[in-house]
Amino acid sequence: MKHAQDLLTHSEPPRSGAIAQRLNWLRAGVLGANDGIVSVAAVVVGVAGATASSGPILTAGIAALVGGAISMALGEYVSVGSQSDSQKHMIAQKRHELAVAPQKNLAILTSLYENKGLTRGTAELVAAELTEHDAVGAHLAAELNFGEDDVVSPWHAAFASAIAFTVGAILPLLAILLPPATVRVPVTFVVVLAALGITGWIGAAIGGGSKLRAATRVVLGGALALAATFAIGKLLGASGLVG
Numbered sequence: 001m002k003h004a005q006d007l008l009t010h011s012e013p014p015r016s017g018a019i020a021q022r023l024n025w026l027r028a029g030v031l032g033a034n035d036g037i038v039s040v041a042a043v044v045v046g047v048a049g050a051t052a053s054s055g056p057i058l059t060a061g062i063a064a065l066v067g068g069a070i071s072m073a074l075g076e077y078v079s080v081g082s083q084s085d086s087q088k089h090m091i092a093q094k095r096h097e098l099a100v101a102p103q104k105n106l107a108i109l110t111s112l113y114e115n116k117g118l119t120r121g122t123a124e125l126v127a128a129e130l131t132e133h134d135a136v137g138a139h140l141a142a143e144l145n146f147g148e149d150d151v152v153s154p155w156h157a158a159f160a161s162a163i164a165f166t167v168g169a170i171l172p173l174l175a176i177l178l179p180p181a182t183v184r185v186p187v188t189f190v191v192v193l194a195a196l197g198i199t200g201w202i203g204a205a206i207g208g209g210s211k212l213r214a215a216t217r218v219v220l221g222g223a224l225a226l227a228a229t230f231a232i233g234k235l236l237g238a239s240g241l242v243g
Contacts, residue, residue: 030199036065036166076158105135110124
């Protein structure tokens, strides 16, 4: 008779949790960079609409970069921290249940594999061997579809989010500060919208959606944000409130 784990391998697709988690991290990085591009570009273009001086533009851009990166990191830490706490609680609860009622949990695991299409005898064999190998891991995979190695780190999420935002934010800062004052705004529009198109395309490729639709949506949204903030900056500059 084949080994029970071999039978299990043929009875269900291999778990792809690690791959899915990496893809989620990659997609989150792309979205974080996208946020950095849009938010900082909107700020610097708005200030450039009000004044041609590079000092205020640089100051506003750096403030937007630092504040946005910290905000993204805090938000990601809180969100992922809650998910991590929930996963750790479920793991601790399953350890307790296995210690208190191992036979009951073995019967539950057997039933789960029966429901996946295995015969009663094969399900019992699979459940018994997997329990002997790693009882907690077997139950987490079958009942909750994650493993102990899949517990997310809020610190990693926070740092990754802050870095992604910062990388995206640097682009509009350079685009607005490096060209001559007479062309800095149109250059920034072109550079930022091109970058948004690329991030939208990549995000859709990772998520499996329509690349053209995602890129178009993100470019149109970015163009609207830039046009709105530039117009507001122009109005404020013309009103004499800022100079």
